[in-house]
Amino acid sequence: MATICLRITNQDRVGLVLDISQVLARDNINILSMEVSPNIMYLEIESLSPNKYAFIHKQLCLIPQIITVDLISNMPHQEREQQLKAVMDTIGDGILAIDKEEVITHFNPAAEKILSYQSNEVLGKKIKDIFVSEIPLLEALHEGTPYSNCEFVVSTTRGKSHYITSGCPIRDANGITIGAVAVLKAMHDVKELVYSVTKPHINRFADILHVSEKMKHVINLAKLVAKNDSTVLIRGESGTGKELFARSIHMESLRREKIFAPINCAALPDALLESELFGYEDGSFSGAKKGGKSGLFEYANAGTIFLDEIGELSASLQAKLLRVLQDGKIRRIGSNQEISVDVRIIAATHRNLEEMIRKKEFRDDLYYRLNVIPIYIPPLRDRKEDLPLLIESLLLKINHRLKKQVTHLSQPAMSKLMQHDWLGNVRELRNVIERAVSLVSQGEITPEHIMLDQMNLQTASSVLPITNRKLKEVLAEMECHILREAIKTHGTSRQVGNVLGLSHTGVLNRMRKYDLSEKKV
Structure with a gap:
């Protein structure tokens, strides 16, 4: 039904509404809605012809205390509803x-x-x-x-x-x-929203420090494959920076604005890893969260998931991962419903997957699904020309964190590092540099400050034969050895305390305990 709306301004009095109603009733005009507030009244009535509206308008204006009668497009409650709808729609x-x-x-x-x-x-x-x-x-x-x-x-x-x-x-x-x-x-x-607020700094290829031709070749290959959605398998020894490459590939891809979700397959028990990857339904096991929980594949939908240490997956999880790679679908624990996911998978391992396949420890069909784009990161010993650049960067970061002012390495110290094999790669290098910075108050790092992991193992095995010995004795002997070496290096008990993080009194007490003195050492 077509309607018209009127706004009637007035001087309020008893009986005004009745008078208006009588005018409309005499011409058999129905009032569809009415809103009344002090000195103003709104009416919604059925639509009128121009002549009839002019007649009604005149009759209403003749009512005492009515000031004006105007046509309006909507009743106030209709305008409020339209405004509310506009807000809700946006x-x-x-x-x-x-x-x-x-x-x-x-x-x-x-x-x-x-x-x-x-x-x-x-x-x-x-x-x-x-x-x-x-x-x-x-x-x-x-x-x-x-x-x-x-x-x-x-x-x-x-x-x-x-x-x-x-x-x-x-x-x-x-x-x-x-x-x-x-x-x-x-x-x-x-x-x-949570990811955009809490996400850590995601590395880019520019963050991978290098001057060696081997690393240039690997980075160029990674940049090339980053643009498409192919599955990438990153190979390399522990500590070579496989996750750094995975994050850089994500940031170079078309998915860079979406979620990057890393998980270490070796860090979680099998059952927990399955629930983290695929999620679960309400009541699917004891302790399950009410309402269920989505897994990383759902969380990273439209983004990238990084599966580190992929060689540690159990046979059952290998089969479920193969299903994701083949069909792009997952199934939560305790559910019969399949959920489609659009996730790029980047996997990494330091293990020999080919040997694992021969031993029936890794599925060959999963291997071929993962190994679409293989990327091999060379170990640090094969790109030692990158060492000075890496050391310079590590010195800056460690100085800042430890509040030190160690400016550089002496040439003999650098030569010592260049001759090392770096079985632990960049991770081992970081430990060695931090250890050296800890032993130096300021100035330069010299060869005696360089304590390589391989040397430490040899020293520990010669100093601490533990056969038929109590732990207390072994720890005491190690403490004595560390104190003796620190005193040899730094000369005074006060400097030893600064290096080892002990008070001056604490160092003196330990020196008395082991009958050590600056002169004896």
């Missing part, structure tokens, strides 16, 4: 509201996307006709209890939806509950 979070009869009254576009329904399909329907499983919004309605930031995986007649929700009852001026409203945020949006 909000990125889903808004779902129900009245006291559990009927859905508001359902914005974000809620449509999260719950896979159009508003015209749900408005005016009971919420239980849409949601198969229980939802907290009904508790807010019937018990009057608000809730905040609850994670839910709920079932609707269209499938399952995973979101974070907050809700509260709606009360009138008398405190009576007349409905409830919920705010929904899709779980993948929550994860991306």
